Amino acid sequence: MTERTSRRRGFLSVPGLWPFLLVSALALGIVLDGVIGGDQLQSANPEAARAAEMAAALDALPDGALVLVAMDPDLGTYPEIRGTVRAVLDDLLGRGARLALVSFTAEGRAVAAAELQRLRAAGVDPGRLFDLGFVAGAEAGLVLSVTDLRPAAGTAPASFAAVAGGIAAFDLALVVGGVDIGPRTWAEQVTPRLPDLPIAAVVPTFLHPEVAPYLRTGQLVALLGTFRDDAAYLLAVGAPSGVRDATSSPGELPMLLGLLIALAFIGRAVASHRPGLGTAAAREPEEPA
Amino acid sequence: MRRSVPATVVVVVGLLLLVNYIVINPLLAGAAEAVLRLVVVLAAGAALAGGVALVHRHGGDLLRGRGDRLGSAVLLAGLAAVPIAGLYPGSQGVADPAVRWLVGALLAPLIASLFAMLFVFLLLAMREGMAIRSRQVTVMLLAAGVVIVLLLPLGGQIGASLATAADWAMAVPIGGVFRGLLIGVAVVTAVHAARVLLVVEGADD
Known part of the structure; x- marks a missing residue:
């Protein structure tokens, strides 16, 4: 019995076993996502208020609305909101809006270039899709853009250049936020100068606590800031083409597996902790085995 | 009461922008816009200086054979690749297919992978954290x-x-x-x- 226990312990302590099992479990979850699950798994928020607010903000736009899409997400966290951003862009185009993409960060510009390419490849009318490029200077550049935002000469139709002198010319600003420039920057720098401009935002979950107060004060007309709200919005409008394959948001099953693995680690770590042993400062780390 | 030059500049610029924020005056607005344009140029200059300092540091390491030479070489190659792809004759700049490939096929997956590995690193950090009984x-x-x-x-x-x-x-x-x-x-x-x-x-x- 002791020998069997010892053998089992020996197997469990094989170097690299646990990371291998972890990655294998996640890979299995990704493979089986959609096969197993059904109604038992759901990532969409049953409280669909945030999704409804976004839909209402888009409903309020006039025909042929001119929408400024400020693409400033971080490359690292953009995968979390990519599906939602694409769904909102598709929703806007489906409503007949004209989109102008601009970036105030270098990372945002890289993402904007990729999204523009995707939309052009999807056959979006070039007359409804404008590239305003990268505006240097971060917040200073944003403030200058309030009165002076135009594409480089020859890069946009004359009809667009005629109306887009600055951010004030737009019917809605859709801010795709990141660490450097996001809805907070817009609420601080643009809203006081253009109080009538409606601003909607899509941000990754980690920015939600920072941005949520601006929704309550009305400085944002809509905010999608958690994966549950994103999923609820996708459920309401339908996922855009291509979102549920290679560019998919995380599926429910791999997400569940990852969370359970993390929970197991935490439970094991906390259970092995004996209370009353003092603080980190008073105790030396254990010697590695 | 002696004041440093940077503090004086901060006070003057800060007051100008603050007053322009409150008072509608074309002259003030023009001055504030000029200051903002200077800030944009300053930011661009700082970015350029950062790039030059990086090249100087890692180029020096490479030439003198000190530090992580392979890392320095990779960094310099990466630093050179994007401007070359974006500035070669006939390039479309940031919309050029070569730049888009560098970003879409290399940079974005690399950064996303680093973020994805946070999950594993956090679990390992959790185990190490519990080892010190804090x-x-x-x-x-x-x-x-x-x-x-x-x-x-x-x-x-x-x-x-x-x-x-x-x-x-x-x-x-x-x-x-x-x-x-x-x-x-x-x-x-x-x-x-x-x-x-x-x-x-x-x-x-």
């Missing part, structure tokens, strides 16, 4: 455990309850702590700015 780590892990339970993507009544609790946690305790931190930072910043503007001794140290 109460703070225990509290942190318990809080993380609660958040994870709230985020479980379950359907039905249990899922609805978890989602409601998660919304409450995000809006009340997490949001409250976060806003408290932001307000604290804003208050300290405002006090420091006021000290600089009011020429309080030592404020510009």
Whole structure:
């Protein structure tokens, strides 16, 4: 019995076993996502208020609305909101809006270039899709853009250049936020100068606590800031083409597996902790085995 | 009362932008816009200087054979690749297919992979943290455990309850702590700015 226990312990302590099992479990979850699950798994928020607010903000736009899409997400966290951003862009185009993409960060510009390419490849009318490029200077550049935002000469139709002198010319600003420039920057720098401009935002979950107060004060007309709200919005409008394959948001099953693995680690770590042993400062780390 | 040049510049520029924020005056607006354009140029200059310093440091390491030479070579190659792809004759700049490939096929997956590995690194850090028997780590892990339970993507009544609790946690305790931190930072910043503007001794140290 002791020998069997010892053998089992020996197997469990094989170097690299646990990371291998972890990655294998996640890979299995990704493979089986959609096969197993059904109604038992759901990532969409049953409280669909945030999704409804976004839909209402888009409903309020006039025909042929001119929408400024400020693409400033971080490359690292953009995968979390990519599906939602694409769904909102598709929703806007489906409503007949004209989109102008601009970036105030270098990372945002890289993402904007990729999204523009995707939309052009999807056959979006070039007359409804404008590239305003990268505006240097971060917040200073944003403030200058309030009165002076135009594409480089020859890069946009004359009809667009005629109306887009600055951010004030737009019917809605859709801010795709990141660490450097996001809805907070817009609420601080643009809203006081253009109080009538409606601003909607899509941000990754980690920015939600920072941005949520601006929704309550009305400085944002809509905010999608958690994966549950994103999923609820996708459920309401339908996922855009291509979102549920290679560019998919995380599926429910791999997400569940990852969370359970993390929970197991935490439970094991906390259970092995004996209370009353003092603080980190008073105790030396254990010697590695 | 002697003041440093940077502090004087900060006071003048800060007052100009503040007054322009409040008072509608074409002359003030023009001056503020000129200052903002200078800030943009300054930021571009700083970025350029950073790039030059990086090349100087790693180029020097490479030439003198010190430090991580392979790392320096990779860094310099990467640093050169993007401007070459974006500036070669006939290039479309940031929209050029070569730049888009560099970003889409190399940079974005690399950064996303680093973020994805946070999951594994956090688990390892958690184990190391518990090894030092710290109460703070225990509290942190318990809080993380609660958040994870709230985020479980379950359907039905249990899922609805978890989602409601998660919304409450995000809006009340997490949001409250976060806003408290932001307000604290804003208050300290405002006090420091006021000290600089009011020429309080030592404020510009």
